[in-house]
Amino acid sequence: MPKVTIAIPVYNGAKHLDRLCKSLFQQTFSDIEFLFVDDCSTDNSISIIKQQLDLYPERFPNTRIITHDHNQGLAANKTECFLQATGDYLLVIDDDDDLELNTIEILYNKAIDDDADIVVSDFFWHTNGKIRRINFLPENAPDTSNAIRNSILDRTCSWPTIWCKLFRRSLFTSNPVVWPTDSLGEDVLISATSAYFAHSISYVRIPLYHYYLHHDSFSNNPSESYCISRFNSYAANLRIMEEFYSRQGISITHQNGLQVTKIQVKNKILPLVGKRKYRKLWLSSYPEINKAMWHGGFQSHHSTWREKLWLLAIATGTLPHIKKFLLRKRFRPDSYWRS
Secondary structure, eight states: OOOOOEEEEEEOOHHHHHHHHHHHHSSSOHHHHHHHHEOOOOOHHHHHHHHHTTGGOEEEEEEGEEEOOSSHHHHHHHHHHHHHHHHHHHOOOOOOEEEETHHHOOOOHHHHHTOOOOEEEEEEEEEEEEEEEEESSSSTOOOOOHHHHHHHHOOOOOOSSSTTTTEEHHHHSSSSSOOOOSSSHHHHHHHHHHHHHHHHHEEEEEEEEEEEEESTTTTTTSHHHHHHHHHHHHHHHHHHHHHHHHHHTOOTTTTTHHHHHHHHHHHHGGTTTTTTHHHHHHHSSSSHHHHHHHTTEEEEEOHHHHHHHHHHHHHHOOOHHHHHTTSSSSOOOOTTTTO
């Protein structure tokens, strides 16, 4: 049994897989299983993986490639990565990103030293040719196990993603975890449920993951069909998350996590509120959030006059006409309340 599995859900990642595979196969840690789960790619993703593997023959015995016979979607593909892994610990990463070459060595050693179920790290954010470091928690924030768990359940950490987290695999084999059904918000759900069951969570304050924002991806395409698809997908996983919080009796203590997620679901259709039917949908979805923001906010965020101005612009249908004005620094809210 390998000490660590790195699992990659693959779908048409040919443009980026050379870079990713180099960062995987050159890891300073030796005892790694590499698991590629291909969801019926229509490009030459698998050929590129095999070409790269030829350059690192020592990694060949510990590499598995699973190919689906029909497309199952990202949520199912990620779930399979967790279920098919055999390592004591696992890291599930996107097929268009990459790692620092000592990522696994640092994360695994921290996990062993602390007997941690989850180890989180900082990461690098790449967009428009620029790179910036993102801290998982603010520099002065407490980083005890409970503090990290609460930050994940309350959605107050920098990102709810799974790719900056090393998981003990038994978290998913020994607990009644729930899995996402749709391909947006899936990381939110997996992060929250695993954090709830984790006995110990540690933090490495070093950026180890390189995340690349691609503006043509499913998550960023501004077309009407994509916005609606993202809204419905995220809402479906939120329903599972709400049921989980309720079942575990944490809906009140960690209501902030649900509230923030509801805002982010609503904002998937924010680009469409110029049309009356979508404005009505935005306003009618989780109306308690609108009320809370108008009357002062909620647990982790107190609404400002800027956010109230945005809410008023949406409600009156004027947002599309004055959005450029509202995006100016003076009027731009520094919160989740903006797409």
